[in-house]
Amino acid sequence: MQFISEQRLDDDILEREFTLGEVPGVLWTPGSASAPAPLILIGHPGGLDKMYPRLIARARHSVAEGFAAATIELPGSGDRPRSAAAEQVRADLHRVLRAGEPVTDDIVDRLVLPLVDQAVPEWRAVLDALLALPEIGGPVGYSGGVISIGTRLAAVEPRIVAAVLFAGSFVPRAIFEEARQVTIPLHVLLQWDDERNDRQMALDLFDAFGSKEKTLHANMGGHTGVPQFAGEEANRFFARHLK
């Protein structure tokens, strides 16, 4: 892991950009921490630059609560190289959406599974590197979308002990099977009127998770309209499980 920039934000947060191999990311830590901090991995739908305002807002909340926070770019987003297969399935998706046709399992699988297959090992490699830093301890939480990435990470990565998952993207059938393997506490956010979300699919996925403690918080509004109080409740979920 190579740090490529470092700046101290005005509320005493240390923001460092890094790369791990070809994966760029950002790490936020308390500027004046003493003990190693628990860590929240901040997931997002891709495009670090575009997402930055929302990511930094979430990171500020996390750091204010005594956590370190980190995010990485998704495969094929931002400045990372596009794959021909990913470009093709996006074109297929846009075509069926424009035509008002149903989004087939084949499109969802081709859209999401390669992303999950590539992103999850990247998150785990970044986790290795982050936990080797003296200022970061554990435990570790995952927060965010893509919900299929969060689901597989929650199922396979034993260092992640709690997750806040954002419903709101296509979920392959294979991920429902992986959801049954998840046992860590989950806090699932669902925007009830999300125009980009299949509500019934989100409820079915919530039902599929194997965790004994799982909570669904559904709120009104569209994809980006998560109310402030819902964000605060997600923070309290992490405070309960990571401290």
Next chain:
Amino acid sequence: MQFISEQRLDDDILEREFTLGEVPGVLWTPGSASAPAPLILIGHPGGLDKMYPRLIARARHSVAEGFAAATIELPGSGDRPRSAAAEQVRADLHRVLRAGEPVTDDIVDRLVLPLVDQAVPEWRAVLDALLALPEIGGPVGYSGGVISIGTRLAAVEPRIVAAVLFAGSFVPRAIFEEARQVTIPLHVLLQWDDERNDRQMALDLFDAFGSKEKTLHANMGGHTGVPQFAGEEANRFFARHLK
């Protein structure tokens, strides 16, 4: 309203039993309040004595947050007279449940609508009496089941400005129409695996509410297994809207 008993509980809560006409109830207020307190009406499925441990726990939370809290007995529960019609429909319900037959709309209507028709005016009369007390101000919240009672109260009683509703009982189709008239902020609790609850019906009712701010919190466990953190989130909802 006649107070018939008064005791000071160990954490400086004043507990007073009262009657209003033939309706018994309990009022809990801060023992050393200065300003008139906002009020939370605590709903329940009937049977004040049987429910007392859970009611006093909820009342303690409310009073600790600076609220007054009150509850009344439901028609036909506890020491209140049973109606022949209510006894008949309960017998009908138990018969179809034992036989594994579907619970018809007719049974649900006969079970719930007369209860709502009688309980809602009683709650409103108690609200008149409580708000006349100098130690109680407003605004007013309603918390609890029976969700059909809470729905109609939220729809028709303008002094109730926010409600926490517990999914978990039969809901007549007519109440779905009333739900569309509700505009106040709602916080709906759903026990995902509630053996006495029709999950899909609860989700449909949540969808039907007309409120712009409505939140569904679904948690694991059965009818009485609402986790402590879910109760605390409901308290914070009232703190946001009643203070």
